[in-house]
Amino acid sequence: MTTETAKTAEPARLGRKRDHSRDPEILDAALDVLAEVGYESMTVDMVATRAKAGKATLYRRWSSKADLVVDAIACLKRPVTPDGGPYVPPDTGTLRGDLVAMVKPKVVSDSNRHLKIMLGVTSMLSSEPQLLETLTEIMIKPRIESYRVVMQRAIDRCEVRPDIDIELLSSLGPAMAMYRSLYERQAPSRESIINLIDTVILPAVGLSAPPQGAHE
Template sequence: MPPEPPEPEAAPRARGGRPRDPGRDAAIVAAALEVLAETGYERMTMDQVAARAGAGKATLYRRWPSKADLVVHAVGQIGDTPVLADLPDTGTLRGDLVALMRPQTAEDDERLLALTGGLASLLSAEPALADAAGAALVEPFVASQRLLMERARDRGEVPADADIETVALVTPSMTAFRLIVQRQPVDVPHLVRLIDTVVLPALGLAASARPA
């Protein structure tokens, strides 16, 4: 008799032996971000996240060994680097930068404020996680701004000799200072002020090219 065909390869399994469910992971991540925003890092518990996600606490610990691991992973999900085709294209650098930072709705704005407050409490409570949080949030933020600035340079809006590499670090660095040192949330008006008073002048844009 001919040999039987091999069985289909099984789906990857988590450490508990069950197939990993991406939908369940997404629900847990969303719940973690909600709890972080509501309570701050120090008061946040895995029990709260499990209850919010409708999952067992053991499920969380099979995926993330600690609360810190879960939070860093969850924060990383909101910091995915957009590709150039997905970035705003308003026709001006200022318009692009503002669109990049502006939430779509008032609810998004409130969520951003709450999340940044939760992140400030995370970095205060767990300084060792600063590098991981930076990789999750700051580096994609820098990369997105760099792409927008390079695009503005290519179309002749920004001078060819502008120091884009340095200027792309300004807003993320000042945002980190506000979060970690001043322990204050970051809102859209604050980010827009940075664009108008620091970023655009540093790139050599004349005052007439910026709104009053």
Template structure:
């Protein structure tokens, strides 16, 4: 299966793929998920619908891949030797403008996720699960190094805390998450909850 996907996807250059995925994000911001069509993506990118379906299989998978391409690095790749360093690098590699765009897209996709099990599954498989797995790996290493007690109840809720911050700040203060807020939130909420 992985070989079929990689050979299927290898037909586009990385530059062309990035261009297509950025166009999908632009259309999502403009019209929303429900109104986004493969026809509109094909027209915007001057490609055929057949190419889009061959490369990504479906609209939900295309959208999930487009959202994934905005991530500067995987949490799995962060290993500075300390939990503070790992979270610091995560914040450092974040981009305020991109986080604002991502927050707006996520808000826009929230309703669509409840209406489309296929979109929900694609976002979980391609975006949410890899980031949660990377975060859990970071936390596991911190436990192994003795930075966090293995029985700390907050360990399993760190993803919920971080995702909650991205949802709550725009709702409460009508502003997107930025690096300064994220760093403060981690220091004030996440580290104390972990006893770190």
């Protein structure tokens, strides 16, 4: 068999199939590093070390630090059901019940980490302003859509009048959470968001909050 024949007979090499099974660990490590050192000081090598993964693995999967952080933020912000399906806002039968049910309790350590990640995102946008639209799609719009869904439910059940400004009201919760994180440098607490629901959103649609002391 000639050399040329041997080359023809040899099966084509397809290359090693990429293993994405460790992606969640790597992305979580990226968030940890982002929270600890900020975007400017963060490196892909630091993430590889934290995740105990080969540097080549990360560089094959993500072509830049920005790509890695965007994927990590997307995983952090992607709401899912316990079985991994797409997130559907809770339907409790009332607008307030739905809005409050969307506000997940967080322990202090989770809130502090979230705040540091948000501050890291701020520094990222200073370095990579072209990513603003991408991060808005990831971080803001899904939350606005959840509010929009529960507002429409309230209209459909005739709980609120049909002419309410759904777009404006749906943006209030996410906007205040981002403002508190990025400008006041405080993690938005469950209590502060529920207070926004009771003192701003409900009165805006003509509903009253429960009596003082009956709040969650």
